[in-house]
Amino acid sequence: MTPNDRPESIKSPVLDNSVRSTLQAHLATVTDHLNDGIVPFWFDRALDSKYGGFLTNFDEHGKPLPTPEKYVNTQCRMIWWFSTLKRRFPQTPRAAEMASQGVDFLIKHFWDPKYGGFYWKVKQDGSELDNAKIVYGESFCIYALSEYYRATGDARGLEYASRTFDLLQKYASDTQHGGYYENINQDWSPEAGGFAGGDRKGLDTHMHLMESFTTLYAASQDDLHRRKLLQVIGLICEKMTDKATGCGLNQFDLAFNSLPAISIKRTWNGERLGEQPADPIDTTSYGHNVELEYLMHLALKTARADVAPFQPTFRRLLDHAVQHGVDWEYGGIYRDGLRATGEPIVLEKEFWQNSECLVAFLDGYELFHEPRYLDAFGKIWQFVQDHMIIKGVGEWRTLLDRHGKPIDPNIGNPWKVAYHTGRAMAESHERLTRLLA
Amino acid sequence: MTPNDRPESIKSPVLDNSVRSTLQAHLATVTDHLNDGIVPFWFDRALDSKYGGFLTNFDEHGKPLPTPEKYVNTQCRMIWWFSTLKRRFPQTPRAAEMASQGVDFLIKHFWDPKYGGFYWKVKQDGSELDNAKIVYGESFCIYALSEYYRATGDARGLEYASRTFDLLQKYASDTQHGGYYENINQDWSPEAGGFAGGDRKGLDTHMHLMESFTTLYAASQDDLHRRKLLQVIGLICEKMTDKATGCGLNQFDLAFNSLPAISIKRTWNGERLGEQPADPIDTTSYGHNVELEYLMHLALKTARADVAPFQPTFRRLLDHAVQHGVDWEYGGIYRDGLRATGEPIVLEKEFWQNSECLVAFLDGYELFHEPRYLDAFGKIWQFVQDHMIIKGVGEWRTLLDRHGKPIDPNIGNPWKVAYHTGRAMAESHERLTRLLA
Numbered sequence: 074m075t076p077n078d079r080p081e082s083i084k085s086p087v088l089d090n091s092v093r094s095t096l097q098a099h100l101a102t103v104t105d106h107l108n109d110g111i112v113p114f115w116f117d118r119a120l121d122s123k124y125g126g127f128l129t130n131f132d133e134h135g136k137p138l139p140t141p142e143k144y145v146n147t148q149c150r151m152i153w154w155f156s157t158l159k160r161r162f163p164q165t166p167r168a169a170e171m172a173s174q175g176v177d178f179l180i181k182h183f184w185d186p187k188y189g190g191f192y193w194k195v196k197q198d199g200s201e202l203d204n205a206k207i208v209y210g211e212s213f214c215i216y217a218l219s220e221y222y223r224a225t226g227d228a229r230g231l232e233y234a235s236r237t238f239d240l241l242q243k244y245a246s247d248t249q250h251g252g253y254y255e256n257i258n259q260d261w262s263p264e265a266g267g268f269a270g271g272d273r274k275g276l277d278t279h280m281h282l283m284e285s286f287t288t289l290y291a292a293s294q295d296d297l298h299r300r301k302l303l304q305v306i307g308l309i310c311e312k313m314t315d316k317a318t319g320c321g322l323n324q325f326d327l328a329f330n331s332l333p334a335i336s337i338k339r340t341w342n343g344e345r346l347g348e349q350p351a352d353p354i355d356t357t358s359y360g361h362n363v364e365l366e367y368l369m370h371l372a373l374k375t376a377r378a379d380v381a382p383f384q385p386t387f388r389r390l391l392d393h394a395v396q397h398g399v400d401w402e403y404g405g406i407y408r409d410g411l412r413a414t415g416e417p418i419v420l421e422k423e424f425w426q427n428s429e430c431l432v433a434f435l436d437g438y439e440l441f442h443e444p445r446y447l448d449a450f451g452k453i454w455q456f457v458q459d460h461m462i463i464k465g466v467g468e469w470r471t472l473l474d475r476h477g478k479p480i481d482p483n484i485g486n487p488w489k490v491a492y493h494t495g496r497a498m499a500e501s502h503e504r505l506t507r508l509l510a
Numbered sequence: 511m512t513p514n515d516r517p518e519s520i521k522s523p524v525l526d527n528s529v530r531s532t533l534q535a536h537l538a539t540v541t542d543h544l545n546d547g548i549v550p551f552w553f554d555r556a557l558d559s560k561y562g563g564f565l566t567n568f569d570e571h572g573k574p575l576p577t578p579e580k581y582v583n584t585q586c587r588m589i590w591w592f593s594t595l596k597r598r599f600p601q602t603p604r605a606a607e608m609a610s611q612g613v614d615f616l617i618k619h620f621w622d623p624k625y626g627g628f629y630w631k632v633k634q635d636g637s638e639l640d641n642a643k644i645v646y647g648e649s650f651c652i653y654a655l656s657e658y659y660r661a662t663g664d665a666r667g668l669e670y671a672s673r674t675f676d677l678l679q680k681y682a683s684d685t686q687h688g689g690y691y692e693n694i695n696q697d698w699s700p701e702a703g704g705f706a707g708g709d710r711k712g713l714d715t716h717m718h719l720m721e722s723f724t725t726l727y728a729a730s731q732d733d734l735h736r737r738k739l740l741q742v743i744g745l746i747c748e749k750m751t752d753k754a755t756g757c758g759l760n761q762f763d764l765a766f767n768s769l770p771a772i773s774i775k776r777t778w779n780g781e782r783l784g785e786q787p788a789d790p791i792d793t794t795s796y797g798h799n800v801e802l803e804y805l806m807h808l809a810l811k812t813a814r815a816d817v818a819p820f821q822p823t824f825r826r827l828l829d830h831a832v833q834h835g836v837d838w839e840y841g842g843i844y845r846d847g848l849r850a851t852g853e854p855i856v857l858e859k860e861f862w863q864n865s866e867c868l869v870a871f872l873d874g875y876e877l878f879h880e881p882r883y884l885d886a887f888g889k890i891w892q893f894v895q896d897h898m899i900i901k902g903v904g905e906w907r908t909l910l911d912r913h914g915k916p917i918d919p920n921i922g923n924p925w926k927v928a929y930h931t932g933r934a935m936a937e938s939h940e941r942l943t944r945l946l947a
Contacts (some may be wrong), residue, residue, distance in 0.1 A: 251688040
């Protein structure tokens with residue numbers, strides 16, 4: 074596969090032969106995993122041939138499990154995946170068709186003809202299930218539909234992405250404190266407080282808004298999208314990161330006072346665990362921190378903004394994860410640590426943090442030419458290949474213990490699909506290719 | 511005249527005979543000035559019979575001066591005036607027609623068919639002059655068109671008010687810091703910084719947004735309008751008032767750090783004085799402070815929000831003006847004072863501060879039953895009758911010295927018209943009637 078869309082060039086480090094051969098080896102394994110793993114896995118299984126849209130749930134053998142509910146974020150992650158495949162590797166057959174039928178299903182069953190915006194989830198056949206407007210989900214609609222437009226030129230992509238963006242500005246933006254309300258009813262009134270999350274804001278949603286506004290601006294070149302992107306970057310830097318450690322903070326009240334995290338209804342944890350007392354321990358996610366690094370870097374480059382003032386922030390995020398989060402002994406990245414000291418406290422290895430670290434450490438290596446970042450990439454990628462990727466099946470397990478033993482063996486669930494793993498491979502492929510150019 | 515639209519009743523103070531006769535005397539003089547002054551003055555002169563819309567500039571004899579430029583804010587103030595006359599005193603002949611032809615002119619010549627929103631100013635015949643989108647002006651469009659809809663039921667009023675509101679949410683809201691950008695180009699990109707004001711926010715614009723969102727919500731009963739109204743109230747209380755004195759602050763950077771005020775291009779001062787160094791003296795406007803009091807009180811009542819938590823703020827604003835701003839010797843209200851001490855430093859008497867104080871002190875009297883507020887109303891109203899109202903002409907002079915001698919004798923200018931003076935009379939009439947009920 075050959076990338077056809079290279080972002081603005083970064084001055085490559087001068088590579089000695091040993092580094093060059095390391096990078097070449099990584100590129101080879103990443104390319105193989107794309108060609109023989111992630112790409113065919115989802116081409117062979119994702120299409121819901123009965124109802125349209127995508128199946129999301131698979132066991133460790135890649136056999137479909139029931140997909141009784143379709144979440145907007147996961148349907149969009151699959152639209153994004155097939156779209157980005159088409160954009161990055163235009164010779165891939167059927168990618169545009171897969172994305173396009175996902176867009177058909179999305180617009181037909183998730184779009185709210187009365188109030189606008191996309192519902193949170195529907196039943197497998199597209200019938201009504203939860204009509205709430207969850208900004209995390211709306212953001213993935215913008216992300217997917219913008220990437221779909223970039224890949225295919227289908228005007229529906231930019232049209233619905235822009236309409237969703239406009240609805241967020243009108244209904245979800247908080248004109249008192251800045252940022253966006255996150256948990257919203259079908260009619261765009263705020264959800265109740267507490268477990269329903271109507272009185273909370275979080276880094277996660279705002280980081281994903283940064284991600285989707287980046288792709289929207291790349292698609293539209295509309296300066297309004299750029300301005301709102303820069304505003305959310307400013308907000309994250311100013312209000313949603315910890316001045317002492319540089320790490321991301323998790324949850325806030327509407328005025329951005331940092332709060333102990335609670336479980337929120339329409340999140341992966343909230344749906345599994347239900348309402349829980351606030352977490353008394355102030356944790357940080359190494360993987361989320363470095364995801365923030367490279368998404369913000371991409372956002373700034375896409376907005377043609379000066380990256381230099383943000384470099385110290387990027388370094389702090391990367392160094393914190395390198396120092397505390399990378400398991401230099403067994404490989405991979407720990408799930409969570411204490412924010413104040415960095416000490417890891419949950420030593421499990423989860424698919425998405427490992428995915429995001431791969432991209433972020435290559436991003437850091439391209440930006441700072443820091444050998445430790447390349448070493449960290451190698452330590453994580455080796456662990457992923459040894460333990461997370463299921464041989465002969467081609468996707469990643471969800472959750473392993475520190476040593477690589479499966480805790481949750483399944484591959485796809487309503488929140489997983491190909492977004493983290495596929496993006497990690499596509500982005501690593503692009504970055505390794507660029508480094509070797 | 512008889513008001514037909516009484517806001518939710520406030521418990522009236524028990525009036526002794528002396529207070530009752532004072533109120534009756536005030537109601538008589540206010541009613542006379544409406545019937546014999548303000549109302550006929552503008553009915554007889556405001557219509558631009560050649561081009562449509564309104565003439566705004568008159569000398570001290572009420573003779574028209576040239577009106578080469580039509581400002582969106584002043585055209586809207588006249589639409590508002592005739593609309594509110596129709597709503598409050600439905601038997602008034604021709605008020606709806608006057609407002610309606612103003613709306614015709616506004617939509618035909620100020621509405622931007624390309625980018626949406628209303629231009630800042632046009633030539634007398636409606637041709638292009640300054641296509642900028644100034645949020646202060648957009649706010650007056652919302653205010654006027656909403657009141658017009660309430661008065662007449664003409665669907666254009668609510669339609670264009672809502673569209674303008676939506677455009678502000680999309681383009682002018684600051685999703686990093688909250689609040690709204692104020693000085694904006696035709697295409698809704700922010701204006702340059704400095705004199706053009708693109709990097710500043712101010713209490714004035716945000717207070718007028720509170721005013722216009724109040725009327726919009728009264729017209730639409732759309733809960734989104736209520737939520738955005740409550741957000742701007744919260745913002746003003748939290749970021750735009752001085753914690754030490756309770757007074758309003760004037761100008762801010764985009765992050766709401768208080769700044770020494772500069773002259774801004776498209777303001778009354780900016781247009782007359784041009785670019786100036788920042789004012790080193792931290793002044794406060796007694797009239798603006800009490801205008802904030804009653805507009806916020808009305809906003810909260812209209813939103814059916816609890817007024818009680820705001821009562822201490824209202825008292826501080828009113829008491830500051832009573833203590834430092836009312837000229838208990840000669841009557842009227844001083845123009846400006848030092849914020850820190852309250853000491854008056856500009857002893858002139860300007861029409862709009864005196865207008866706003868009349869409403870605010872009656873508002874305070876209704877709310878707190880505080881005799882000093884009624885005394886302050888009396889002191890100001892007497893000064894206005896003795897010196898500001900031009901006998902036999904029916905409108906107010908613009909600017910007097912402390913003792914009542916004219917400095918600027920003219921009646922209407924591109925920023926004045928009937929909004930402050932007419933509203934002061936209409937609101938005083940309504941409040942005095944309610945107090946005597």
